[in-house]
Amino acid sequence: MSAEKIIRKQGRELLQHNYVAALVGLLMISFVFVIYDTLTSVSSLLIMMTCEGMSDEVTDIIIYSVGLPVGIGAVYLCSPVFIGYERMYRRASVSGERFDPADLFYCFHKGRYGRALRLNLSLTVRMLVPALVASLPPVIYYILSVNVFEHFYDTPTYRLYMFILVICSVFLTVMWGFRYFAVYALYNDYDYMSVREIFAYNREVANSAGNKPVQLLLSFIPWLLLCIAVLPMLYVIPYLSASFATSCKWLTKAQFERNMRV
Numbered sequence: 001m002s003a004e005k006i007i008r009k010q011g012r013e014l015l016q017h018n019y020v021a022a023l024v025g026l027l028m029i030s031f032v033f034v035i036y037d038t039l040t041s042v043s044s045l046l047i048m049m050t051c052e053g054m055s056d057e058v059t060d061i062i063i064y065s066v067g068l069p070v071g072i073g074a075v076y077l078c079s080p081v082f083i084g085y086e087r088m089y090r091r092a093s094v095s096g097e098r099f100d101p102a103d104l105f106y107c108f109h110k111g112r113y114g115r116a117l118r119l120n121l122s123l124t125v126r127m128l129v130p131a132l133v134a135s136l137p138p139v140i141y142y143i144l145s146v147n148v149f150e151h152f153y154d155t156p157t158y159r160l161y162m163f164i165l166v167i168c169s170v171f172l173t174v175m176w177g178f179r180y181f182a183v184y185a186l187y188n189d190y191d192y193m194s195v196r197e198i199f200a201y202n203r204e205v206a207n208s209a210g211n212k213p214v215q216l217l218l219s220f221i222p223w224l225l226l227c228i229a230v231l232p233m234l235y236v237i238p239y240l241s242a243s244f245a246t247s248c249k250w251l252t253k254a255q256f257e258r259n260m261r262v
Contacts, residue, residue: 003212004219007250011243014093021088021099022238028104029085032078040071076124080107080116086184089245106188118195119187123180126199127173134172138165178213179206185248205255216247 015022044067051062084104092099107116141162145153152158182205186198193201220240226232 002219004216007216007247008219008239008243010246011239014089014242014246015238018092018099019235019238021101022242023234024101025085025088025099025104026234026237028101029081032075032081035078036071036075039074040067043067043070076117076120079120080113081105083107083116083119083184083187085241086245087188089241090185090188090248093242093245093249115195116187119183119198122195122199123183126180127177130176131173134169134176138162138169141165174217175214178217179203181209181213181244182206182248182252185245185252189252201255204259205252208255208258209251212251213244213247216243 047062047067081104084106087106088099088101088103091097091103107113145158145162180199180202182202183198186193186201186205190198190201220236220243223232223236223239227236
């Protein structure tokens with residue numbers, strides 16, 4: 001049995017008596033995106049009402065310069081809930097405890113909230129340039145399709161190529177993001193570490209882990225394809241989260257033991 005199959009088996013066992021709590025946690029973090037969608041929609045509507053009579057170009061500029069940052073800011077202020085989501089899985093995988101949805105709000109207590117925001121800001125900054133670079137092909141393709149190739153924009157062929165480019169862009173961004181797969185786990189394990197120390201320790205874990213996290217993700221491709229039907233996401237995402245929490249447990253433990261031997 002491959003290492004990925006063993007990890008997935010342990011992930012399923014972790015979910016066996018915790019699925020309801022895992023589903024509650026998933027719905028809670030999904031609510032963050034509901035907040036984003038609601039705020040951007042409401043702010044865009046208010047801007048359009050306020051700017052009635054202005055040109056569409058000016059209105060769009062105001063929406064993107066005012067309305068969009070409002071939604072992004074709200075997501076950032078709520079982002080510590082993602083650390084809490086990881087904590088729920090982390091504690092259960094390490095100690096064998098049952099999932100506790102209260103863990104989602106762990107970082108919202110005094111003394112933890114600011115540190116969690118700093119961690120997420122640092123993670124966002126580290127991901128920003130790779131994400132922008134990965135998004136260049138679809139952006140360039142869109143610009144060329146609109147301004148150079150006549151009668152090509154919005155054709156079925158255009159949409160097919162754009163879909164492929166966007167999928168590749170997301171894939172490359174996710175692959176880069178795996179460099180930081182242990183950041184949240186280390187945050188939850190070591191309250192005394194600074195944000196800089198957490199990223200330094202994460203680098204050690206990532207270097208030792210090699211491509212193991214990526215191999216685990218690739219083993220989930222058939223499951224992820226099921227998510228096209230949306231409803232399977234209610235099982236696949238908790239299953240994926242439990243498996244990665246299990247993998248992270250063994251990888252961080254191995255790095256800790258290596259550090260102790262030095």
